[in-house]
Amino acid sequence: MIKEIKNLLGFLTIFPVGMSQDCLTDAAKHMYMFPVIGAIIGFLAGLLALALNYVFSNLIVGILTCGFILLLTGLHHTDGLLDFGDGLMCQGPPEKKIEVMHDVQTGTGGLMLGLITVLATALCISQLKRGFVLQSLVVSEVSAKLAMVALAWLGKSAHEGMNTYFVNAMHGAHGNLRMATALAISLVTAFFTFGITGLVTVIAGLFTALIVLGISNRHFRGVTGDVMGATNELTRMTSLLTILMLATAKVF
Numbered sequence: 001m002i003k004e005i006k007n008l009l010g011f012l013t014i015f016p017v018g019m020s021q022d023c024l025t026d027a028a029k030h031m032y033m034f035p036v037i038g039a040i041i042g043f044l045a046g047l048l049a050l051a052l053n054y055v056f057s058n059l060i061v062g063i064l065t066c067g068f069i070l071l072l073t074g075l076h077h078t079d080g081l082l083d084f085g086d087g088l089m090c091q092g093p094p095e096k097k098i099e100v101m102h103d104v105q106t107g108t109g110g111l112m113l114g115l116i117t118v119l120a121t122a123l124c125i126s127q128l129k130r131g132f133v134l135q136s137l138v139v140s141e142v143s144a145k146l147a148m149v150a151l152a153w154l155g156k157s158a159h160e161g162m163n164t165y166f167v168n169a170m171h172g173a174h175g176n177l178r179m180a181t182a183l184a185i186s187l188v189t190a191f192f193t194f195g196i197t198g199l200v201t202v203i204a205g206l207f208t209a210l211i212v213l214g215i216s217n218r219h220f221r222g223v224t225g226d227v228m229g230a231t232n233e234l235t236r237m238t239s240l241l242t243i244l245m246l247a248t249a250k251v252f
Contacts, residue, residue: 004030012037014074028165031152032182034145039189042141045069046134053130062126065137066118078114080229082106085113087219087226094221098159101226117237124240132252135194140239143205146186147235148228150209153179158222167223197243197252204242208235
């Protein structure tokens with residue numbers, strides 16, 4: 001199991017853990033552990049935000065913490081977000097949209113979607129109070145990773161690619177069990193980290209995954225690796241927005 005965890009960490013982060021050649025296979029087979037890696041990322045980001053809070057203004061804390069999260073994940077999901085935006089703005093059949101997503105050039109659609117998502121995320125983090133910034137970042141990352149698991153479980157591959165490993169793993173003989181395990185890990189982690197607020201945030205993240213899935217099916221007739229990456233970034237943003245809305249409503 002140690003090798004599988006190392007491969008998961010290596011796949012989802014830039015930690016130099018030394019991935020094996022079957023990294024993708026292991027990551028797909030143990031996709032139900034994504035929320036655990038998300039909790040680790042969120043915890044590290046939360047510690048950084050707490051430390052920065054004593055030195056810088058809220059806005060700087062939000063920008064630097066957001067940048068740290070993106071850097072820690074190797075910008076892989078951010079790249080998917082940009083490609084997703086380009087694909088949505090492309091006119092034509094799904095095949096053409098997918099071709100545009102594979103283009104190394106970033107278009108206006110990707111640039112704007114990426115800019116709005118990253119800015120909104122950074123601003124959300126800047127508004128988190130010191131008393132719950134750590135909890136918020138842990139839960140938002142858990143929610144983002146669970147959303148990718150849900151997308152692979154509910155969706156179908158739009159084409160053969162990296163996504164196929166994960167979609168096939170979540171549709172195999174143990175797909176339902178893996179989804180149930182990922183959901184259980186996420187809900188337990190969210191509840192013990194942030195109580196009812198954590199549970200509501202995870203549910204909001206699942207709704208985000210459903211919305212992205214509907215958009216992806218309409219535009220691409222399935223799920224791609226870029227769509228999964230975009231789901232991570234968009235769910236993080238909506239999870240943080242959910243927490244801020246609950247805080248404004250004085251739910252906690």
